[in-house]
Amino acid sequence: MNTRQQSKIIYSWYGKPMSSDRKLRTLQYKGIIIKSEKSRTETCIQLGEFILVEGENADQPFVAQLLDLYEDGAQEKHAVVQWFCHATEIPRNKQKLLKREISPQEVFFDQVSGYDTDIAVETIIKSVTVIPLRLGEELPVTLNKQQTFYVKQSWDGKCFKALSPDTFSKLKEATKKGGGIPNSSNSLTPLDIVSPLKKETEGVVQSVTKQKNVDLEIESKHSASKSSLAKERHSQRMANGIKTPTARKKLQLNSPTRSLKGRLLGSDVLELFDYDCGAVAPLEPSPTKRKVKFSGILGSPPKMPCTKPKATSFDTAEHRQRLSDTIRLSPYSKVDDSSEKAKNLSRKDNTVFSVRLRERQRQSLVLAPHSRRLCAQKTSARIAEQVSILNALELDQEEDFLALSDSSYSLSSNEVENDVVCTPEKKAKSSRTFSTPKSSRKSSVHTPSKTPKKTPSPGKPKTPQNATPEIPRRNHAAQKPASILEEARLRLHVSAVPESLPCREEEFQDIYNFVESKLIDGTGGCMYISGVPGTGKTATVHEVIRSLQQAAENDDLPSFQFIEINGMKLTDPHQAYVQILELDLLWTRKQNVMYNLFDWPTQKHSKLIILAIANTMDLPERIMMNRVASRLGLTRMSFQPYTYKQLQQIISSRLNSVKAFEEDAIQLVSRKVAALSGDARRCLDICRRATEICEFASRKRTSEIVKMAHVTEAIDEMFSSPYVNAIRNASLHEQIFLKAVLAEFRRAGVEEATVQQIYLQHVALCRIEGMQSPTVSEIMAICSRLGACRLLLVESSDKYLHMRVRLNISQDDVTYALKDE
């Protein structure tokens, strides 16, 4: 097998750190040097190279491509890899899909979600060559049988696919260069799926390791991360029903001869031990994990094999004992019960728990290692059998996971917490996918690295999301702005994203600090932002998020996920589950949506940060129930309407250097808008309109700068009351009718009259004017016309002459409009 058994191997970084993430306290490297003490060889593996990774089966180490190398805060060396899988890792029934013979040297580009791509560097054995081949190509005959693999297709857990040209070329490149492409991790397309999440993965690992720091078991750290990998892969493997020949290796491992001979590193012992357990029963990861945790807590002396260089079989036994101790301590009494039961009944029946049985027996100091081993050999064979039966059921991989045992489930539930703690953002369901929320349990079964995005949820409803709706492209290219005015108009459009948000620096800073502190602390929180429309609430929040994302990219901040929910863009509040826009529309009778949302950050481990935006300042008090309001917390911020100076600054900053406006013109707009609403949108709209007017007016002449006159015209256009104009342009009888309405109001002293009364007045007025009075039908028509314009408020017309009429505008306005005639 490999060299690891014989000698101590030293892993060290190659070169200086490429980049660092201060917040995560990780350092990235471009290569690693593996120094073997015995053979005194030194190999350097760089990013992009293909490597062999230790698996539970020493005969067949995993093949992977090295994507990233980094050292975390605890000086643990990690590597991020892209897995390749052997044919034997693929379920036999699926292998049939290929319809061809699979060479043992053929590997598949692994796209199965759920594998931990983060491994400890100590598991790296050596570098190998992986050559991508076209589908039809024959495997070339090579001398170096061990060192070369071929990849033709990808495997995503369900079916085989030909390598995408992109992947192919990238792989080819990597093969040619023999690695050493520092940016290959970015260039490899399928890995892009992984890379954005990488940081989060780091976070997870970090937190896991932290937990283990308590245990003072240095070795367990990396072994744990590896064991999680091992168990993952292994359980999957088991689920897939591959008869792994691990038993053999285990035997070797457990044999006293080997353990006497082998000067194992403690870590190796643990590692192999883990493998051991994992190999025999897929349930074992949980006890091993437990062990790590509980031993520390209980304060049981960590019998560190590494501190005793001469590892003996006794050592191993002691180790096992401790393990079994911890098993007993573990809360899964159910498992223990059943294992006990199994022991009582027959060992052979319950192969799944046979490991425990064995360990129990060892604990009870029935020291007959050989016979036990034999027994274990038997059990392992049986496991293979049972698993193949399971496989025959053709259960989904995930279901297999769940079906396997309670212990794996409870483990997963244990992990859920971890996940939630570490990456709450991921759990938050995007409002855009209207699929049923993936059960957290399911996603947590896998390590959080890939799963949330890639897990195919079987019950996904027909979402049009996978169809890509798109507005057709335009036939002609959009014209570029030709003149200064057009340029200015473009800049003044509300949709144009300004480089900075003037006049909102304070608010920006406040929100930024709020979110940043929460992000750094890893806590959750709520902030309520209110303000009248057009005061830059959404823009500021978006700006904050943008700069935070920038910071996260530069590794100044822990990475986070941003989800925007706009109440107006939802039809049903229940579809909204992090940033809420237009909060007041999320109001439902029981307010459970908001309750859940705002309750979330108050949960202990959640890292959810909510920025709620609404127009109403006292929304929490007014419509929210107490329990909702109290959860919203006290962080409030209200955006004041812009003052004219601020508006002026906004326009100037938008225009930047484009000279299209007179200073006075800008000031006029700003003052006018500030006096009315302080709505920046309105301000920009007026300016834009002014440029149009200016352009229109100056078509003949050359002057191309927006002057006061243009702005005034635009303002008039937008703010002038339409009523006066409408009345002035109404027909004569319509005007007389309005006069009649006024007269009738004055006569009756009530601001409401029936058409019959007004008709009499109308006839009288007509007589004064010396005009022919209209008929009743005409009057009715006039009345309904004015009603349609909403100059009048009119009752439904089935009452004919008795229909009541009211003015929709003030009497003064009407008199004013009529007087000028």
Add this chain to the structure above:
Amino acid sequence: MKTSAMSKRKSKESGGANGECISQTFRNKVSELNLQRNCKLETFSCLKVQKLLRERFCHHYATGKLFGMDHQYRHLLELLKRTIVHGESNSALIIGPRGSGKTALLKHVLKEVKEMKQVRENFLEVHLNGLLQTNDKTALKEITRQLHLENVVGDKVFGSFAENLAFLLEALRKGDRTSSCPVLFILDEFDLFVHHKNQTLLYNLFDISQSAQTPVTVIGLTCRQDILELLEKRVKSRFSHRQIYLLNSFDFKQYIRIFKEKLSLPAKYPDEAFAQKWNNNIQHLSEDKTVQDTLQKLFHYSKDLRSLHLLLMLALSNVTVHHPLITASDLHEASKQYRMDSRANIVHEFQKFVQRKAHCMYNFEKPVVMKAFEHLLQLELVKPIERPSVRTQREYLLMKLLLDNNQIMDALQVYPNCPTDIKQWAASSLSWL
């Protein structure tokens, strides 16, 4: 039986006169044919004129000229051009009373825009009508249909409203200013969209128009002057406040010109001589005093061009072969017809009603009176004050008269042989009312 006997007799008579009349009949027939041909020609041209003008009055093709809205026309045209050519998003409202030519304006502008070279086939139109799309769900479905996006969804039936909205927003979000095809949303009866729940559709449309997504222009047509007050504050803030007012702001001189324009035959008219004659006649008409009076009355009554159309339509229907040109009296008649009080011509019914009032004198039988009364109810000349409950007997229902005294008086005067006591009753009892 009777008819067959008659025909027999006829055939006998004709049989008898057969020999003598044969040459006479032939001559007659020839002259008749000549006449008919002339007639046919005239009828043809007359019908043609009628057809042409009727189409002008009834259909709102974007063929006729627009009056008094040059400014608005240019404004809207520029607006659309900017969206289509530059990809600038906008939103605008066309506001004006009924019949002020909002739709006509839009159609004219669209027609011109489509004729432009750089525009052709370069934008998508979505027409929505508040009367048809009564809620956001149906509106969204209609938008999806009109944008031809349903084929993207394939055979999948659209699920919920939410999915629909998300789908559409996704579609519009994908685009950007320079590369996507501009979309023109035309919302007829805009005021009805305002009443949709939360104004979700409007919010989203305006939001798209204010963000860097697919360029859209939202144009709403409404007759309500208070439309802006109906918009929710956040919707209002996103609206870019372009308002195009159409107010029929022409005076009477222009009105006369419109009248002339509307009746004139186009220069391309095939029968040039006839067209000349017709147009000259129209010119004379427009200078005629009575015609001007008639038009003035209508103008005072309503500036709505549709009422003018209606009047001209009535006059036009008098045009026949023998009466090939519209005269002043035609117009006058038409206006009379047009201005007729709908309720005044139901005199005899009213008379019966009055007879009931004079119940005691004439002592009609009860069923007769009840029948007359029911008739009045059906014509809605009287109306129960409250809803007829089962309890009260019909004889004792409180009723409301839906007529004005003047109407009654007018009606009685027109009524030729009105019984004198009814006249007396009217004179005495209506005078104090």
